[in-house]
Amino acid sequence: MQKLKMKVLRILVVFIIFLMFYPSLVNLRNPTNDLDAITPKNSSIYYRNTSGTTYGVVVSGNYAYIADDDSGLAVIDVTNIATPGSPIYEDTTGNARDVYVSGNYAYVADSNSGLAVIDISDPSNPGTPVYEDTTQQALGVFISGNYAYLATGTSGLAVIDISNPSNPGTPVYEDTGGNSGDVFISGNYAYVADGTTGLAIIDISDPTNPGTPVYEDTADWAVGVFISGNYAYVADRDSGLAVIDISDPTSPGIPVYEDTTGAARGILVEGDFAYVGDYSSGLAIINISDPTNPGIPVYDSTIGTSTDVFITGNYAFVADGTTGLAIIDIAENIDPTTPVYEATTGNAMDVQVSGDYAYVAVSDAGLAVIDISDPTSPGTPVYENTAGNCFEVDVQGDYAYVASSAAGLVVIDISNPTNPGTPVYEDTSGNSLGIHVRGDYAFIADAASGLAIINIFDPTNPGTPVYENTADWAGDVFISGDYAYVADGDSGLAVIDISDPTNPGTPVYEDTNGYAAGVWVEGDYAFVADFNEGLAIIDVSNPSNPGTPYYAITTADAYGVFLSGNYAYLADGSAGLVHINVRYPHNPGASVYEDTTGSARNVHVVGDYAYVADYSSGLAIIQVKQRIDKEEPLIVGFPSDFSIESDYSGYTLDWTATDANPDTYTIFEQLTGSVVNATPWTSGNTITYNIPDGLDARLYQYTIRFWDDYGNYIQDDVLVTIEDTIDPFFTLIPNDISIEAGYTGRSISWTLTDATPDTFTVELIGIGIVAGPTTWESGINAYYNIPDGLGLSPYTYRANFTDQGGNTISDSVTITIEDTTDPIITFSSGNVTIAVGYSDLDLSWTATDATPDTYTIELVGTGIVVGPISWTSGDPINYDLPLDLTPGDYTFNIILTDEGGNSASAIITVTITSSSDGAIPFGNLFWLFTGLMVISLVILRKRKLRPSSRFKMNN
Incomplete structure (x- = not known):
């Protein structure tokens, strides 16, 4: 008691602190909106206090099973929602933190005591717990098949064999990086809420050897997890709801968040809504019809601190801390709406909904998979044909198990619902008409062969059937606890002990007035679709001695039945869908009908919708519920x-x-x-x-x-x-051209028109992109400037134009750079005569050309004396005359070429003379010149004297 007082005191302190900061927290989250504006109208909330602190809750039949901390397991009769019964306790040695009910057992995560297994075959007198300890605190539990999966804090995931619940096996562990607080099993994977590391995903295809975890971190502390369809919904404490795409469990998506005003502790998804135990804020309800964009939460406040939630029918059962159990009326039945249809290629016989898909057994077309993520607009069916005629389907994890008449059991991999796998068969001796999968076994209503039981531990290789014959014609089967309930035609209800599935017991019968065609068991009652007698309700609280049926007559022929909360939904043949209030099984309510265009053969209710296998009309979808004061537009x-x-x-x-x-x-x-x-x-x-x-x-x-x-x-x-579906259009394109080497400032251009011009590039073929991407405008020239100084060659340019619509057009143009002009010799030193013995003489030429290449100097008659040597336009070319030339004439021919193959030449003749050959040395030349000048002066002098004497003589 002292421990309890201290816990209450701590909770009160936290609550007072929260109240001090609550207004500012509201303003931080939504500063412009008053949260009261989106609070729903008051729902009815009913309480039943417990002696401990409630942490976990699950409802099975007419009882709520509560993990009640230091009080162990609390069992409350909730037959009358408004006045729940007084708790019945079965104490445990640890602190009960979570509970899961499977068959006749409650499995409790009992903190320091590990797993506690309690027989609840008589809920009013639970059995003594059997324990299997774990290395760390057991905080969460989930049962799948013959295994219990526990979240054990810092020890991660613990897997315990419970094939014998009275003697659980030794745990097998797979450590996780955080502090595991909750676990959910879907298909071959365990999804663990792992505290600071967020979501941990572990392959459990072999439960005795779990795989290495794959993680997707969350913003705060992951404490709860629920899987629906392709999404993991994580209660992430102060970050509210985190939604993670797990369509590929080996590579989970990035979380999408919807914050809540409290601290998200527990999570459950039903239909289009996520229900969050939001601690101080009570129950938060979030629309997740679009999981990638969760809606704004609406709240139902509770007195205590909500940590877990379970939905059944129209009610949310909330583990509300020290307040005990809170029951919230969250939905109401409505007059069924007009059906929405999705036709199938054959006759729809049965339907089961899992996640966002409806799986329809179509008599002569196999399995049809229909996207019902929007129930008002179902998708086009995807088919996987099977041998035989499909009558019923049960979906468990990644597999659809189909009762396919003469073909027996058909197993189809639906891990990718849009592309179902190839069927695997296990024939039966009769005609497989109904199926219910529980744990590692498929239980088949096998017509004249009665009940067939097939081991499906390995779904890809089903085992050989084990049979238990029935008196008439087994048409449907439902498993509850250790019993199979068979709709056996004219023999009514057959009850078979399957505590040992390999050796089923002898059937016990309870005849009905009609023809038992379908069966559902809820709590202590079996609900039988009794064909022309409508609904038969049979007390099976003692399965070995079923009670006398009570009836609710329908107008047509009841083929199938489904229980949701206090309502039984019947597929009533030509009358369509019928729902009947069965809160008081001895006095069922009036039948409410919604006709369908076909003949209703079976029904599955999920969330607010009933999914009806409507024979020739395919799948009919009918809204039968609405959230109280929370209906969307x-x-x-x-x-x-x-x-x-x-x-x-x-x-x-x-x-x-x-x-x-x-x-x-x-x-x-x-x-x-x-x-x-x-x-x-x-x-x-x-x-x-x-x-x-x-x-x-x-x-x-x-x-x-x-x-x-x-x-x-x-x-x-x-x-x-x-x-823009139209390609750009050229109005002007350049022609191929040749350009003389030495060009400058040349360009090419294109003109185009288009409604949404975008960019263009220019590519030099063999080199790559040389310009762009560059924007262009419709009707305006688009230019490309040819680089100056390109070498002699053809160059092919391709201009690629795109518009904003992704349309393209291109044009290629070839530019040939050529040189057709001979080099021009602008200077040549000319012919020269020189005497032998010269000391230095240079011959010189200068030429110009756009593409100079090489020159050679040839001594005519002898050959090349220089070159080839490259030359530069405008630079002098000098040739030093050899000093050892002997007297004679020497002709030098220079030939200059360019890269275009053009050439020019010039000849210089050099004459070498000797002095005896009339070559006069410079010194002698001076004296000769002086002498000639003297002689000339003497002659001139004599001429001047002669006329004078002649004159004298004449006179």
């Missing part, structure tokens, strides 16, 4: 996805929605963001959004959300593709 008119050319104008999107309490709507575009802020709307009035003209060509995803006064919303997505 209904979109009754919406646009289809469409595409428009980029030069569009004047397009709109129109939606119409209905709701009893409309509030506001918003429109978002996926990339742009908000395009219409919160705006009031009126039920039944059309909302029109004008798509702006001139948007770029791309895919636009517009999302409208209609909100009501209670925080419920519905959204519709429409994809608008603004596209």
